[in-house]
Amino acid sequence: MNKLSAQFLDIGYSDTLAGGNSFLHRLDPRAKLIATLAFIVTVVSFDKYAVSGLIPFCVFPITLIALGGLPAGYLLKKVLLVSPFAILVAVFNPLIDRQVLVRFGSLAISGGWVSFISIFLRFVLTVTAALVLIALTGFNQVCLAMAKFGMPRPFVVQLLFFFRYLFVLSEEAQRMLRARQLRSFDRRAMQWGTFVSLAGHLLVRTLDRAERIYLAMCSRGFDGRIRILRRMKIGLPETVFVLGWVLVFVFMRFYNVPSHLGALITGRLS
Amino acid sequence: MHMADALISPAVGATMWAATAGLIAYSAHKVQEVLNDRIVPLMGVLGAFIFAAQMINFSIPATGSSGHLGGGMILSILLGPYAAFLVMASVLTVQALFFADGGLLALGCNIFNLGFFPCFIAYPLIFRRITGTAPAPSRLGVAAILAAIVSLQLGAFGVVLETVFSGISELPFRTFVLLMQPIHLAIGIVEGLVTAAVVAFVWRARPEIVNAAGAFQPMVKVNIKKVLFGLLLVAVITGGALSWFASSHPDGLEWAMLKTSGKEELESATRVHAALSSIQAQTAFLPDYAFKQDAMRPGMAETVPVEDQPADKPAWPAVAPGTSVSGLVGGAVTLALALFIGIALKRPKVEV
Numbered sequence: 090m091n092k093l094s095a096q097f098l099d100i101g102y103s104d105t106l107a108g109g110n111s112f113l114h115r116l117d118p119r120a121k122l123i124a125t126l127a128f129i130v131t132v133v134s135f136d137k138y139a140v141s142g143l144i145p146f147c148v149f150p151i152t153l154i155a156l157g158g159l160p161a162g163y164l165l166k167k168v169l170l171v172s173p174f175a176i177l178v179a180v181f182n183p184l185i186d187r188q189v190l191v192r193f194g195s196l197a198i199s200g201g202w203v204s205f206i207s208i209f210l211r212f213v214l215t216v217t218a219a220l221v222l223i224a225l226t227g228f229n230q231v232c233l234a235m236a237k238f239g240m241p242r243p244f245v246v247q248l249l250f251f252f253r254y255l256f257v258l259s260e261e262a263q264r265m266l267r268a269r270q271l272r273s274f275d276r277r278a279m280q281w282g283t284f285v286s287l288a289g290h291l292l293v294r295t296l297d298r299a300e301r302i303y304l305a306m307c308s309r310g311f312d313g314r315i316r317i318l319r320r321m322k323i324g325l326p327e328t329v330f331v332l333g334w335v336l337v338f339v340f341m342r343f344y345n346v347p348s349h350l351g352a353l354i355t356g357r358l359s
Numbered sequence: 360m361h362m363a364d365a366l367i368s369p370a371v372g373a374t375m376w377a378a379t380a381g382l383i384a385y386s387a388h389k390v391q392e393v394l395n396d397r398i399v400p401l402m403g404v405l406g407a408f409i410f411a412a413q414m415i416n417f418s419i420p421a422t423g424s425s426g427h428l429g430g431g432m433i434l435s436i437l438l439g440p441y442a443a444f445l446v447m448a449s450v451l452t453v454q455a456l457f458f459a460d461g462g463l464l465a466l467g468c469n470i471f472n473l474g475f476f477p478c479f480i481a482y483p484l485i486f487r488r489i490t491g492t493a494p495a496p497s498r499l500g501v502a503a504i505l506a507a508i509v510s511l512q513l514g515a516f517g518v519v520l521e522t523v524f525s526g527i528s529e530l531p532f533r534t535f536v537l538l539m540q541p542i543h544l545a546i547g548i549v550e551g552l553v554t555a556a557v558v559a560f561v562w563r564a565r566p567e568i569v570n571a572a573g574a575f576q577p578m579v580k581v582n583i584k585k586v587l588f589g590l591l592l593v594a595v596i597t598g599g600a601l602s603w604f605a606s607s608h609p610d611g612l613e614w615a616m617l618k619t620s621g622k623e624e625l626e627s628a629t630r631v632h633a634a635l636s637s638i639q640a641q642t643a644f645l646p647d648y649a650f651k652q653d654a655m656r657p658g659m660a661e662t663v664p665v666e667d668q669p670a671d672k673p674a675w676p677a678v679a680p681g682t683s684v685s686g687l688v689g690g691a692v693t694l695a696l697a698l699f700i701g702i703a704l705k706r707p708k709v710e711v
Binding site: 103125126129130132133134137140141144145147148151152154155156158161178179181182185186201204207208209211212215216218219220222223228231240241242243244246247248249250251252253254255257258259261262265266279281284285286287288289290291292293295296298299300302303306346347348349350351352353354355 | 365399449452455530561688690
């Protein structure tokens with residue numbers, strides 16, 4: 090199985106996680122969306138040499154993972170495996186910014202390494218927050234929350250369609266690939282002509298499928314709207330959740346917890 | 360070439376979000392106005408097709424590497440620019456949420472880089488100009504390749520600008536441009552070839568599909584001036600609002616500096632202005648790369664009283680060893696505390 094198909098299994102798994110039934114799962118998706126966005130904006134607003142100020146922020150994903158009963162190891166692995174782009178760009182920082190910023194005795198650490206660590210921390214925090222959001226809420230709920238926030242309707246409706254047919258079409262592509270593999274023996278690399286034919290056929294089938302779906306939906310009364318039974322409600326728990334986290338974020342943004350804690354401890358020791 | 364949250368500043372993220380949200384609203388409005396309901400399921404399913412088609416890799420002759428179908432251009436050809444932009448936006452949203460490609464704050468940047476340029480620049484200004492209303496296959500190929508190259512070059516340049524304006528990465532503008540543009544030239548050629556080949560295949564196999572998609576009919580006019588003007592307006596308003604925010608509440612950060620270091624931090628109030636004025640004076644900023652110096656300022660975390668700073672390095676916040684050791688200890692303790700909270704809150708595995 091190639092890398093991408095493993096990723097598709099992953100989408101299915103994230104959606105399975107969203108089917109959980111913890112207090113956090115039941116929370117209105119809008120509350121979770123706002124809290125996550127507030128978290129990301131706060132984390133990103135830190136200065137580029139910020140390291141210790143960022144550390145307390147891990148309390149947000151950790152708490153949600155624990156309360157929501159999410160598999161922490163799986164999420165962490167996923168975070169570390171994906172998206173090398175940030176690391177790739179960040180790795181130039183130590184090469185370019187060689188000015189010494191921090192000294193531990195004889196060990197000198199350049200500003201570049203500090204900002205590299207900072208970028209890595211930001212990356213882990215923001216990515217984990219997004220993954221936790223989707224694992225606690227589910228894609229459909231996030232879409233509906235966006236619709237409630239005024240995302241245009243055609244966009245949300247096609248997003249829901251898109252997500253639904255992602256699985257169908259990727260299975261179809263898998264089947265085509267498997268069929269080719271079975272018939273091509275040792276020739277592993279795909280030739281250009283074969284590729285065009287496969288992709289073209291997939292596209293033709295997709296378009297036919299879209300037409301059938303549309304006709305089927307029309308005969309069931311589709312009028313461009315998707316209606317849901319589940320009511321969304323911002324109640325006391327949602328308000329407390331959002332306000333509580335925002336307060337925590339603001340506190341951690343302006344009050345450097347680790348440096349005060351560290352000063353307290355080292356002060357006692359010395 | 361996805362931007363990541365870790366590399367952008369809130370101002371850049373917010374500006375690009377505003378621009379992208381405006382484009383989504385405008386495109387959705389156009390889709391509703393001009394096209395019918397039929398296209399909405401088609402859009403969703405085609406987005407899924409882009410995803411599925413990306414699973415099929417082919418080997419690029421003589422290079423040993425492999426390529427796959429890109430997105431923006433083929434969607435524009437099949438759906439027209441407005442619907443294609445919405446589909447690209449949703450493809451990138453799913454990638455951001457599930458694959459952690461990019462991030463939520465960087466989503467605005469990514470949609471803009473990978474959606475706006477192919478759909479609203481390369482498709483109307485290059486692809487349609489070359490193909491006209493009755494294209495020969497060779498014209499189709501040339502048009503697709505050129506359009507893909509241009510849209511990827513612009514997208515890559517967008518990544519560079521957004522990264523440099525954010526000032527988190529140290530990569531100088533020139534180096535970054537020299538890294539990004541050639542790579543994306545190659546990617547653009549491959550994407551153009553693939554797009555042209557797949558469209559030509561479908562056209563041969565089922566001409567009515569491509570014709571029904573309206574690819575070669577006189578198109579619904581893309582009012583590029585209107586779009587660009589709207590974008591400019593959004594950028595100015597957001598930039599203005601942010602700079603107003605920064606200048607009328609400069610004490611948010613200062614207050615914290617005062618609390619943590621006992622000394623007011625003077626550089627940071629001017630930093631946002633420096634960033635914004637360099638955005639405004641973009642052209643002047645490009646040849647002479649002086650922005651990085653403006654962006655440097657002491658970290659919140661490692662901020663120390665200014666008197667600890669060696670006199671010979673005024674621009675650099677040197678950190679006294681004592682402070683950094685206590686910062687390190689404090690960081691470790693905080694991390695441990697957070698993990699402890701997590702373990703304490705952990706729900707039992709078996710759910711009833």
